[in-house]
């Protein structure tokens with residue numbers, strides 16, 4: 001495979017996510033972003049495609065090729081798939097993997113065994129060395145927070161499978177937590193509601209479209225509707241249905257409340273001095289779910305702190321990894337684990 005960047009021996013940053021994997025070399029302008037997925041035969045013996053290509057062939061021929069994902073709720077569930085994906089992204093990002101240092105984000109609370117497996121996969125994939133950093137730290141760096149300063153910096157990254165919460169100060173992590181819950185749980189709640197109330201089975205992409213078009217964390221001011229198609233569970237035929245913004249709002253209440261509770265729990269466990277900083281400087285909301293309408297305002301009003309959402313919040317982690325790679329000496333305290341290839345150059 002030829003690399004998309006001419007990055008001879010440069011640092012490769014990889015954010016392996018539940019839904020998407022993003023790899024960057026030399027910052028945001030040279031980033032590759034593809035679904036976290038491989039395609040296998042029905043016996044799951046042979047992996048035939050990775051990323052975008054896997055998604056394409058699975059969508060076209062679902063009876064022949066099956067999707068497998070490396071992570072569930074942010075944590076590795078399939079090492080073979082993880083290994084294949086990391087190798088694919090490393091080679092796509094760098095044309096000289098053997099000279100590359102790879103910087104990876106990992107959820108908080110990963111066991112030593114899980115960390116080692118992740119790093120082994122990178123080294124076996126050909127890299128010279130690998131460094132791990134916790135996801136909220138990468139998100140904070142990527143969103144431009146002054147993590148080396150003597151003040152409390154709070155970040156909440158809500159992706160597809162996890163909520164990663166971190167508070168950093170003076171180049172160290174004061175609190176970090178990963179909850180195995182995220183934007184995909186909002187989709188699950190919608191999917192169940194539509195099955196029960198409309199007796200319709202719908203595709204994952206349809207749920208995603210409904211969430212993005214009508215989803216809101218704040219009580220809606222209008223009752224816009226959205227027409228969608230699905231398979232009628234009573235007769236197996238295609239059926240058109242209409243859902244309203246107010247219904248979607250009600251369905252999303254429970255999973256959103258769970259996220260709010262977790263953020264409040266972290267604040268409760270934080271020292272008053274750091275809480276005072278967070279109230280003064282605010283917190284940053286990153287990850288794809290930060291794009292849900294009104295989520296920033298809802299968190300701000302329930303917790304009483306200003307909330308900032310950076311541009312392209314889903315890219316903050318990979319941007320933070322790149323920034324960290326450029327300033328490794330200054331930010332060495334954030335390394336949670338590292339591994340070097342034996343006999344490296």
Ligand SMILES: Nc1ncnc2c1ncn2[C@@H]1O[C@H](COP(=O)(O)OP(=O)(O)OP(=O)(O)O)[C@@H](O)[C@H]1O
Pocket residue numbers: 016017018019020021071073074158159160161162163182183184208211212215287288289290291292293314
């Ligand atoms: N406009 C939007 N409104 C609501 N949700 C959105 C929007 N855009 C993306 N999302 C949600 O963001 C989530 C994906 O975010 P992201 O790409 O940060 O996750 P990931 O890195 O794959 O997963 P994780 O970090 O949890 O392992 C999905 O649940 C997706 O539905």
